[in-house]
Amino acid sequence: MPQQLSAKEQSLFRTVVRNYEDKQYKKGIKAADQILRKNPKHGDTLAMKALIMNSQGKTDEAFALAKVALQCDMKSHVCWHVYGLLYRAVKNFEEAIKAYKFALRLEPESAQIQRDLALLQIQMRDYQGYIVSRRSMLQARSGLRQSWTALAVAHHLAGDLAEAERVLTAYEETLKNPPSRMDFENSEAVMYKNSLIAEQGNIEQALDHLKAAGKYNLDRLAVMELRATYLAKLERKEEAIKSYRALIDRNSEYKKYYDGLIEVMGIAPTDHKARKEIYDEYAEKYPRCDAARRLPLDFLEGEDFREAADKYIHRMLDKGVPSTFANLKHLYSNPPKKEILPALVQQYIDSDRSAVNKEPKRNGDTSKGASAAYYFLAQHYNYYLSRDLDKAMEYIDKAIELEPESVDFHMTKARICKHYGNTQKASEIMEQARMLDVRDRHINTKAAKYQLRNNESEAALKTMGMFTRAETPGGPLADLHDMQCVWFLTEDGQSYVRQGKLGLALKRFTAVYNVFDVWQEDQFDFHSFSLRKGQIRAYVEMMRWEDHLREHPFYSRAALSAIDVYIKIHDKPLTNGTNGSADANSEDAAERKKAAKKARKEAQKVEREAAAKKAEPNKAIPVGDADAKKKDDDPDGAKLAATAEPMTDAMKFLTPLLQFSPKSIDAQIAGFEVYIRRKKYFLALKCLLAAAALDKDHSKVHEQIVRFKLAIDKDFEGVPAKSAEVIKNKDCARRTVSALKVRKLLAPDSAGQSGKDIVTVLKLPTINLEEATEALELLSSWKSSEVEGFRKEAAAIWPKASVFEASA
Structure with missing residues (x-):
């Protein structure tokens, strides 16, 4: 009671x-x-x-x-x-x-x-x-x-x-x-x-409701956009045209509005002249509008494109707009346009216009159009579809000579050095760019990123510290954790991997994993907050975003890097127990042993301190000192790197990756690497099949096919009976032939044995006519002596198939 x-x-x-x-x-x-x-x-x-x-x-x-x-x-x-x-x-x-x-x-x-x-x-x-x-x-x-x-x-x-x-x-x-x-x-x-x-498909009803209940709605833009969309779907042409024109008048830079207007006007995609007239109308109506002049370049061809591009490029270069190339680089997927654009810029340079046009800059200086043109060509030759790094460096030097204080020009020069592979020079030049404008957070971030790419971890942290809170306990790194600066943590982790400091690398990748966990948990407070504030549409959108949270490229990048580190630790356990590389060849074995012993002692000390702290009676911590009392019991990642089960730890990163990014071939390849080491052959096969379905010609897929076959042949007795039966039943003739094809490429002398092995695929219970035909074609291309024997056996299985009939 x-x-x-x-x-x-x-x-x-x-x-x-x-x-x-x-x-x-x-x-x-x-x-x-x-x-x-x-x-x-x-x-x-x-x-x-x-x-x-x-x-x-x-x-x-x-x-x-x-x-x-x-x-x-x-x-x-x-x-x-x-x-x-x-x-x-x-x-x-x-x-x-x-x-x-x-x-x-x-x-x-x-x-x-x-x-x-x-x-x-x-x-x-x-x-x-x-x-x-x-x-x-x-x-x-x-x-x-x-x-x-x-x-x-x-x-x-x-x-x-x-x-x-x-x-x-x-x-x-x-x-x-x-x-x-x-x-x-x-x-x-x-x-x-x-x-x-509207989601139910009742467009007419949705439009009526919008007219009645949404007439005076506070979100005027949403009402206008929905009205235009509904009218277009209902094919009420005149009203839809009027609605889209009202939207363009409200925001003449939004491509979606132009697309909607052209569609409801019934202009065919091939009618370039009519489409161009729409854009010309708004270019004349809004002289400062960029979209109306730039968007026609997407569909114009030949001389029409050349004329429009020439006008656009001259206009932008006269103003010295740095983003001119960024606005046009998507056109490089079209080879003729890729040739025309730099030619037009070169003409601009060769003309007197580039030398006489001057436009005021934000800092009060004047600049010739030539510097903007040189900058365009530097970016052109630095771009991966038109790369010529020597020419890129030549043009960026010319641009810097004209405008030595331009941050953008120095940043591009650093990027060119990066593409050369000279990370040290790239870092130095990016630092010079940062010094030109020390109050710009963007260039500060870029400088830190390039320092990390050059493995200057401490310098990068110091650079980032210029824009973090000075009073944060733990310094800049703690503040970057608090701000959930995922890009820095990932880049820092990858930098430590290159340095061989795997413990610190795992520390950073785990921090990224935890950030995504926090984002997952943060939605909890919004379940009540959004309802209380009435923000329902934003709430539903957030819920749907949260359901696919770990599809984000930031998570994939960190997870793949962490899995790669755990694979390295599994294959070659660290010799010093903390942040040493498994590949480091130290001549002094005693030093390695001493370092390992020291690391173990430090880890034991941290554990004892944590246990003692837990055993102490609870003491009130002043609110202001709460953060100061936080202590990381594994600051160097020693415990993470000293794991006895690296493949089990890798599963923490791998499981969400396979669940939310099943279409990523990198995720499937990583899954195979983990499962094959854990001797989970059925799951390894599942990843291998998924990877082959995504890209059967991927080099890693061919390699893993061979490795899977070798692993199964070597350890088939150790495979659980049910899994072995499934793997055997799932054996595929096409995969076997692919493996034999790889073997022949690697060892040309094995052609005879490979031919005999291909004949054995006819004994596979799952082989079909198409796969057998492919195997016969391969044998024929090898001019193998096994061709006739293969024909006879295949003809016995498919007696009505003419492809296996003996040649006359």
């Missing part, structure tokens, strides 16, 4: 709760102990004490105390709710949901428990459970708009668009007075409902 509290102790219990909410943890513990002295088995007080202890960082002690609380009062919703909160704090959301559900059975009317349960359900994408929770919350507070909106969102994310629309309509019918035109929440709800109608 749970212990009952007196009136005085009940008041004291409310104080405990208030102290927890106000983060006055020491007072809360003191008040809880005061209750427990008289009522040592009061479950609710024990639970609240556990919750406070967890906030103080004593997670293990908090869980132990919470279990005691449950033993004392199994039917207390407070105990179960606290138990769920503890699990949520350690991110074990499945167990937290179980605890919340148990608490809700005991106290069905608790709005707080219901809310906590709903937030975890949407976090875990349990849409059906979320619908149930939101419906219960709506019944409890039906007068609140966000209760209705949340239920609509629940149905929307679950895929039931019609029900989501019905819920929003039901709320509108409960309103006695129309909302104010300035009501932001109502404005967003109207646009959200309109998007639901």
